[in-house]
Amino acid sequence: MNKKPTCEELEQRVAELEEQLSMRQFGEQSFSIIADNAFDGIVVVTADGFHVYANKRAAEILGYSVEEMRKVNIRQLARPDEIPIFEDRIKRRIRGEDFSHYYQTELVTKAGTTVPVEISCSHIIWRGQPADFTIIRDITGQKRSEEALSESEKKLRSFIDTTSDWVWELDLNGYFVYASPMCKNFLGYDPEEVVGTNMLDLLADEYAPTTKVFFKQMRENPRPFTGYIVRMNRKDGEQVVVEVRGTPVYDKDGSLAGYFGCDKDITEKYLGQKALRESEKKYRFLAENxxxxxxxxxxxxxxxxxxxxxxxxxxxxxxxxxxxxxxxxxxxxxxxxxxxxxxxxxxxxxxxxxxxxxxxxxxxxxxxxxxxxxxxxxxxxxxxxxxxxxxxxxxxxxxxxxxxxxAEDTLRKSEEAYRNLFDSLPDPVAIVQDDLSIKINPAFTRLFGYSLQDIEKGGGALGLIKSEEDKKVARERIGMRINGKKVIPEYHSVELVSKKGQTIPCEVRGVRIQYDGRPASLVSFLDITERKVKEDLIRSLIHKIIKTQERERQLISCELHDSVAQDLSFLKITTDMILKYKSLTPGVRKQIFQVSDILEKTIMTIRDLSYGLRPPGLEKFGLVQTLYNYCKDFSEKTGIRVDFHSAGIENLTISYESMIHLYRVVQEGLNNIRKHSSAKNATIRLVASYPQLIIRIEDDGKGFNLAQSLVRASNEKRMGIQSMQERASLLQGSMRIESVPGKGSKIIIRIPQDTQL
Structure with a gap:
């Protein structure tokens, strides 16, 4: 059995309990005084979610009185979606589980609004019962500050991203720790390429030493700066002039961490100011000198x-x-x-x-x-x-x-003399600008019958030219002359139509002059009507000579082929028969054999002469086959490859006389190639393309200067090209020669099909 306590022991126990009660009352009283004056809300929550204690600040935060708070359950303060979370947290803390007791959330006030709070909780024993001790801090102001800060950061970021300036941040050693996207426009580098790079590495060489000293001064005596101008190197090798502004950046301990600033592109302004200074210097120099x-x-x-x-x-x-x-x-x-x-x-x-x-x-x-x-x-x-x-x-x-x-006075006198000379010239003269005659002399009017007004109404000087082709050529020659280009040949013939409708052949020559401050062409006209008559007579005689020559060639060819060649053939046969006699001595046999050989070669030579004078098979086989055979024979004898091709000729009826002329043209063309071109290849094209018959003779030889070659041929009395031109003229056709030194030559002959071929 337990021993019963004595009275003294009971009295001592009662005294201890009274002392403990007194101490607890003192502690609760002290807690109440401290809690009621705290800046944060303090509540004690039991396991069932009711508040057994709430200080004044907690009541103020949630909009209740202290008495009302003791009747409020945690369910009423939590948002509906967070009630299970709140209840679970309280129960786990009361059970003494170890987890995070510090978090931020929103509580519902008496008015139904929400207030952002920061909560810190811990497990306690409240009057003998486990409870949740919670400190509530109203962070409405903090949240507003954070939102304002976030908004400010957004605005700053937007400003940095959109400003035309380049924003940057440097550490104490001058290395970039931040570079805005605008550095791409400034320097051609992406921000990632710039970050980690020292600023001195981006400066032009002449600015690096002074900038290094300047940055050292800014570290030793931190202060905002502006208006510092440097030249920086772009990624593409170009340079840009920038104005630099910066302000010190400090860490949380108040120590200098680097500089934050921006660069403004002032290249145009800088160059403009520099140009202005240079301009002022030049202006003063010019003004004084x-x-x-x-x-x-x-x-x-x-x-x-x-x-x-x-x-x-x-x-x-x-x-x-x-x-x-x-x-x-x-x-x-x-x-x-x-x-x-x-x-x-x-x-x-x-x-x-x-x-x-x-x-x-x-x-x-x-x-x-x-x-x-x-x-x-x-x-x-x-x-x-x-x-x-x-x-x-x-x-x-x-x-x-x-x-x-x-000079103007002299010019006036000169112009007066020039005007008198211009008007007194016996040959017609016109000044042409932009296809229009702007001045003509009296001789022009006497020959053609037109006044200057008549010419202007008729569309200009070119309107007098009879042929459209000649108009085109004249326009090109005038344009070349006005533009300062050399016109070859200097003279050319053209037919003009007088006011009475008469065709007047003229030889035209032009020179480039300045008229009223603009280039113009001074054109003189020489009436060559009489010369044309004489030339036509000469041409007619030449045509007759060529025809007579062809007839003589035919006669000679027949005589050579039918008489001389036959006689020589008889002699050849006779010598061959004599060689069969066995009684001939070796010496005689050898001499007769030599005679036979000479006779055979002579027969071949006469046959070639006969064929050259009168193309074999021309009447029998026609022009195309005869030319084909000739080209083949020419290639074998000269080694020059001839590519001959014809088209449409089979449908034409061509007289023997015309075929002879066409044959001679091709023959002479190939002979010229053999003699002068050093060509390896030649091309002959014979094409009937209505209304023309076209012969094209080309080679890949050394070519020649056309004007110089024609002059040389005339001086040396060479008749090849002239013969071709005359034969083309006999057929009422035309011939054009094209050649460039080193690029071969080309002859194009066009003959109207309407001509009696």
């Missing part, structure tokens, strides 16, 4: 500046000129002219004509010199305008034009 005189006047026409060149122009010093009036500067006639101009301009300015203030005024005035002589000058002047476009003075340039005046 040019022969022209630069001057300024105020609105009362008093001289306010004159350049030193005035002394070279007129003999007066700058000071003497500054004190002169217009009456002293100008001769009487020029003074009158100047006053008329000045009064007119000032009158228009007074009427509000602002456009007049922006005009440049030009006048030619005669001025007095210090030695008593006069000089002619050209004056160009403009008003000096203020920021409101109001005239504040006049600036001008004076140039000595005495030589020009004398």
């Amino acid at each position: 040019v022969s022209d005189v630069i001057w300024t006047l105020d609105m009362d026409l008093k001289t306010t500046y004159v350049s030193p060149s005035i002394q070279r122009l007129k003999g007066y010093t700058v000071d003497e000129t500054m004190n002169q009036s217009l009456e002293e500067m100008l001769t009487p006639d020029s003074l009158t002219a100047a006053r008329i101009i000045i009064e007119k301009v000032f009158k228009e300015l007074a009427s509000g004509n602002k456009e007049k203030a922006e005009e440049t005024f030009v006048a030619e005035l005669e001025q007095n010199c210090k030695d008593g002589s006069t000089i002619w000058t050209e004056i160009k002047a403009n008003f000096i305008l203020d920021s409101k476009d109001h005239p504040t003075g006049i600036i001008g340039v004076t140039r000595d034009i005495s030589d020009r005046k004398r």
Whole structure:
């Protein structure tokens, strides 16, 4: 059995309990005093979610009184979606489980609104029962600050991303720790390429040393700076001039961490200012050294500046000129002219004509010199305008034009003499500009019957030309001449139609001249009607000679083939028969054999001559087959490869005489290639393409200068090309030669099919 406590023990136990109660009451009283004056809300929550204690601050945060808080369950304070979470947290803490007891959430106030809070919880024993001790801190202000900070950061980020400046941040060693996207526009580098790079590595070489010293000073004495100008290297090798601004950046301990700043591209401004300084320097140099005189006047026409060149122009010093009036500067006639101009301009300015203030005024005035002589000058002047476009003075340039005046006087006399010469020329002459005759002499009107007005109405000088092809050629020649190009040949023939409808053949020659300050062509016309008649007569005689020559060739060919060749063949057969006699001595046999061999070669030579004089098979096989055989034979004898091709010829009826001419043209063309071209290949094309029959002869030889070659052929009396031209003319056709040195040559012959071929 347990021993019963004595009275003394009971009294001692009661005393201890009373002391413990007193201490607990004291502790609760102290807790209540501290909690009621705390800045944060304090609540004690039991396992069933009711508040057994709440201080004043907790009640204020949630909109309740202290008494009401003791009746409020945690369910009423939590958002509906968080009630299970709150209840679970309380129960787990009361059970003593170990997990995070610090978090942020939103609580529902008495008014139904929510308030952001920061909660810190712990497990306690409250009056003998486990409970949840919770500290509630209202973070509404903090949240607002965070939102404001976030918004501010967004605005800053937006500003950095959209500003035309490049924003950056450097550490204490000058390395980039941040670079905005704009660095791509500035330097051509992506931000990732710049971050980690030292700023000195991006500077132009001449700026790196001074910038290194400057940045050291900024580290030793941190302060904001602006207006620091450097030149930086772009990724593409170009350079950009920037104005740098920066401000110190400190860490949380207050120590300098680096600099935050931005760069502004001032390349254009910098270059503009530099150009302006250079321009001002050049202007002053020019003003003080040019022969022209630069001057300024105020609105009362008093001289306010004159350049030193005035002394070279007129003999007066700058000071003497500054004190002169217009009456002293100008001769009487020029003074009158100047006053008329000045009064007119000032009158228009007074009427509000602002456009007049922006005009440049030009006048030619005669001025007095210090030695008593006069000089002619050209004056160009403009008003000096203020920021409101109001005239504040006049600036001008004076140039000595005495030589020009004398030249103009000489020119007037020269033009008068030229006009008399132009009008008295016996041959027609016209000045042509832009396809229009702008001047003709009387001889032109006498020959063609047109006045200048008639020509203008008819569409210009080219309207007189009869052939459209000749018009095209004339237009090209005039254009080349006006543009300063050499025209070859210098002379050419063309047919013009007079006012009476008469066709007048003329030889035309043109030269390039300047007329009224613009290029023009001075064209002379020589009436070659009589010469044309003589040339036609000569051509007719040549045609007859060629025809006679062909007939003689045919006769000679027949004689060679039918008589001489036959006689030689008989002799050849006879010698061959003699060789069969066995009684011949070896010496005689050898001599007869040699005679036989010579006879055989002579027969072949005569046969070739006969074929050359009269193409074999031309009548029997026709032109195409005969030319094909000739080209084949030519290739075998010369080693020049000939590519012959014809088209459409089979459908044409061609006389024997015409075939002879066409055959001779091709024959002569190939002979020229063999003699002069050094070609390896030749091309012959014979094509009937209505309304023309076209022969094209080409080679891949060394080519030649056409004009020089024609002159040389004429001097050397070579008839090959001329013979081809005459035969083409016999068939009423034309021949064109094209050749470039080193690129071969081409001959194109066009014969109308309507010609009696």
